[in-house]
Amino acid sequence: MKIKLGLLYGGKSAEHQVSLQTAKAVIKALDLSKYEIHPIYISETGEWKRGTELLGPVEEVEKLKLTDGGDVVSPVSLNQEIFPTGLTNVKEESSIDVIFPLLHGPNGEDGTVQGLLELLNIPYVGNGVLASAAGMDKVVMKNVFAQAGIEQAKYVSYIRKEWEKAPEAAYDKIETELGYPCFVKPANLGSSVGISKCQDRASLAVAFREAFEYDRKVIVEEGIIGREVEIGVLGNDEPICSVVGEIIPKKDFYDYKAKYEDGDTGLVIPAEITEDEHNRIQEVAIKAFKALDCSGLVRADFFLTKDSKVLMNEVNTMPGFTPFSMFPLLWQEAGVSYPKLIETLVELAIERHEEKQKIKYTF
Template identity: 70%
Template structure:
């Protein structure tokens, strides 16, 4: 019997194109002798369109961004994704808001469907960098100093916001939308004028921004895989020629180097693994995360963030980390699907009446 798999991809998000690349890579890696694959494309306007079953290789992402097919409205959506379909698992290949932030995960929970990746709480907390960092602080994880602002308070008194950044963090600092990934809307600031422009840029993508202290450090990442007993990959290092690893460096700059395994001491590696698992459990994660760290010249390890749906093409850091750890891309996908089924089965043990 084939595993009946539904892929969700696209999305009403600034990371729409990234999601299409991820979907193409996953489809190409899946064994059609093992899986029956139904695609559901979410276009940039947020419309859900169910396409024909995948029966062979997909040559390009345009073939996945279809307009023909069964368009989903709320009533049809629950019928299409509900128990009548017999889907064994849903694989949300969605990055950013309206997909990685717990919204889709909540819908799948209501439909009582198994799905790959993190649940509602972990997804929502992992998407909001302010909430995430607050939880990390509660868990005792070392991290850079940060402050946050919402658009209404900045509109009311932007001068006060700038003074707070300068007093508590100083320069350089990084301004980021709180709820976005793939380094969209992030700016490095070394003076007041750059800070002002960075706030304007970041507030285009979210109503909340976070500003972080800039430090001199290496950027080291680990992949975490599992449910209640997660395991870590080898470490990888990002070496970008730019000041920081921005959207272009991630998806269009061939000069950015990903070094796997990163050259770190045994002691630092053990600390990285311990902190990654602590972060995974602090957010109640499941399935996968990519944990991102700073390592200073003095070997001080600080957690930067976790990504609950990291870039997932074969050339993205998360799959590459696991490839070098001994888990190739098709096996990684199958392990995630199995973890989703196991977590769903565990949830079915919960009593809902007394």
């Protein structure tokens, strides 16, 4: 029997378009002999639409917005055994078996949707509420890593009101504790949206204003001179790692355009590193995965310095699946094809859901 797989994409986030690209790539890779593909689109204003079963790839990203069909639905209708629905365009009357959230950024990757799916008791791919929320907030994530003894770059953080009251004091502290260059980032966003590299106080002030357009909290990190390397982690309680890959930006740093638009970045997979460096990166990646109580998948990002020091940068709890994305490329080099990777993630989602059904909720 085919698995009814709901693909949840779009989202009320600055990373809306990234999510659409990811959904298009996943749909193309799915084995239609194993899965029924049910598209569920969340608009940029937060409206949910469910379309008819997809019978093949979607060639144009804009068609994923279901403007030519589909019903506006309540999110709770995803579990139709509990909440029956009277959809006009959806043939299936039973619940979706597994949801694959292909959402990036706030209102999707941050635990909000994961919490909804937990309440509806629907299996879903990827990390749970805690890991998603902590992994989305770079400040919380780095605080957890520090508690776990994971070495990382120096950082400071500010909320908007703190900065507005004393911007010059903030700049003084950054110059004293971090120095230049440094990176200013929205705390709760990915895909390099709103990130700036700063070389002086003037650019620092501009960077703060830009970052606060996307979040009420920003993080500032010291610039690290080192190679940018990444590794994929896959699993639940016993995670495994892919090969290590290296990002070689042709620009000043790995920004949004290089990631998703022009592919203006060199990727070296596997990275040219020593066996010892690979082993240490793998060890820290799994340590970080467990520190955040992750499940399903993460991409762990590191800096590797000239003296072979491994510094944790961050983990991405929902790495992209676009043609330019590092995560599937890392697993492909490790011998796991793109379709097999998706299949494994669905299996892990079902495994975790079954494990949770063993929990006793009465006393």
